[in-house]
Amino acid sequence: MTTLLEEAPSETAVTPSERLRSSMAAARLSFTWLGVRKSLTAQQKNQAADSFGAEGKYLSAGKKLLDTRHAAFKAVTAIRGRAIAYWKGVSLPFPEPGIRLIRQDEITAFDQSIADFRRELDEAVAELDRHYEELRNAARDRLGDLFNPDDYPPSLIGMFEIEHDYPSVEPPNYLRQLNPELYEQECQRVQSRFDEAVQLAEQAFLSELTQMVDHLTERLTGRQDGKPKVFRDTAVTNLTDFFDRFRQLNIRSNEQLDELVANARQIIAGVNPQQLRDSQDVRGRVASQMSAVQYHLDQLLVDRPRRNIQRRPK
Template identity: 70%
Template sequence: MTATLEEPANQTRSPAANRLRTTMAAARLSFNWLGVRKSLNAHQKNQAADSFGAEGKFLSAGKKLLDTSHPVYRNVTAIRGRAVSYWKGVSLPYPEPGMRLIRQDSITAFDHQIAVFRDELDDAVVELDRHYDELRTAARRRLGDLFDASDYPASLIGLFGIEHDFPSVEPPSYLQQLNPAVYEQECQRVQARFDEAVRLAEAAFTEELAKLVEHLSDRLSGEADGKPKVFRDSAIENLTEFFQRFRQLNVGSSEQLDELVSRAQQVVRGVEPQQLRDSQTLRQQVSTQLAGVQSTLDGLLVDRPRRNIQRRPR
C-alpha cells in the first residue's frame, strides 16, 4: 500500500490576498555604503567630557569623516534616493523587513532599471573619488586633532553599491516531505503574511490619497495674505501619478477605496493646472467636489483601528 501525503491548503482565505500571492513577487533592495560617521575613541571622549566637567563613559560622541553636503557626494546619495523611490513606486508593502511585492510581469523592467541605477552610481562614485583628496583635506582642517588618517580608505571605488534580489516567500517544498506539521505551520504563516500585505497596501493607498486630496483642496480653497495660495502643477501631477500606480497595483481588496479613487479621478479628469489658476469658478467647483472625497477618506482612516492608521496633525 502506498501512502500519499495530503497537501495542506496553501491558498489564502482572502481573494485579494490570493491574487497578491499568485501575481506578485518579493523584491528586496539593499545598499553597500561607506559610513561617514565614526564614534570617538575612549581617549577622545574623555577629552570632550573634560570640557563639560563630565565623565567620558557617560558621553556619546562621534565625528563626521566627510562633508556630505559636497555636490559630488550629494550626487551619490541622490541616486540611492531615486532607486528607493522607484522600488517603492512600483511595489506594495510586505510585512517582512526590507521586502516589497512587485508584479511578476514587471520583474524584467525592475531588474533593468536597478541595473541602470547601479551604472549611474558607479559613475558617480568615480567622480566622487576624483574629489576624495579634496574632501580628506577639508576633513583634516575641520576635525583638527580628531582627524585620523586610518579612518579613510585609500580609494572610494567599490565602497558604494546597489544590490537587489527576489527572495522566495513560499514554504520550501522539501519541507512537505521532511516534516508535514512544520510545513503546515509555514503555510499558515505565509497566509497570514499575505493577508497582512493586503491590509498594508490598502492602508498605504488610502493614506496617500488622503494626503494628496487634502493638499490639493488646501491649495484651491485657502488664501495667504488675502490672495489665493500658490498652486503648483505638481498638485495635479502627483494625483495623476497616484491614479496610474493604483490602477497597476490595486488588488481589489476594498470596493469603498476603489470608489473613492474613481470619484477623485473624475473630479480632476481633463483639468489643467493653468485652468485652475485662471478660473475662480473652476477652483471652487473642484474644491467643493474634493471636499466630499476628503470627508469620506477622513472617516475611512479614523474607522480602521485594526490597521493602525493615524493621521499626522497639521
C-alpha cells in the same frame, strides 16, 4: 499584457491575498554605503568630557569623516534616494523588513531599472573619487588632532553599491515530505503575511490619497492676504501619478477605496494646474467635489478597524 485589474471574470472568487500571492514577487533592495561618521575613542571622549567637567563614560561623541555637502557626495546620495523611491513606487508593502512586492510581469523592467541606477551610481562614485583627496585634506583641516588617516579607505571605488534580489517568501517544498505538520504551519504563516500585506497596501493607498486630496483642497479653498492660495503643479500631477500607480498595483480588496479613487480621478480629468489658477469656476467646482471625496476618505479612515495580526513567536 494584463494588469491586476484585467483578470477574467472566472477569477472573481479569488481572495485579494490569494491574488496578491499568485501575481506578485518579493523584491529586496539593499545598499553597501560608506559610513561617514565614526565614534571617538575612549581617550578622545575623556578629553572632550574634561572641557565640560564631565565624565567620558557619560558622553557620546563622534566625528564626521567627509563633508557630505560636497556636490559630488550629494550626487551619490541622490541616486540612492531615487532608487528607493522607484522601488517603493512600483511595489506594495510586505510585513517583512526590507521586502516589498512587485508584479511578476514587471520583474524584467525592474531588473533593467536597477541596473541603470547601478551604472549611474558607479559613474557618480568615480566622480566623487576624483575629489577624494580634496575631501580628505579638508577633513584633516577641520578635525585637527581627531584626524586619523586609518579611518579612510585608499579609494571610494566599491564603497557604494546597489544590490537587489528576489527572496522566497513561500514555504520550502522539502518540508512537505520531511515534516507535513510543520509545512502546514509555514503555509498558514505565509498566508497570514499576505493577508497583512493586503491591509498594508490598503492603508498605504488610503493614507497617500488622503494626504494629496487634503493638500489640494486646502490649496483650492484657502486664502492668503485676501487672495486664493498659490499652489504648485505637483498638487495635481502627484494625484495623476497616484492614479496610474493605483491602477497598476490595486488588488481590488476595498470597494469603497476603489470608488473614491475613481471619483477623484474623474474630478480632475482634463483639468490642468493653470486652469485652476485662472478660472474661479473651475477652482470652485474642483474644490467642492474634492471636499466630498475628502469627507468620505476621512470616514473610511475612521471606520477602518485597527490591524490585529497575530504573529507566531520567533
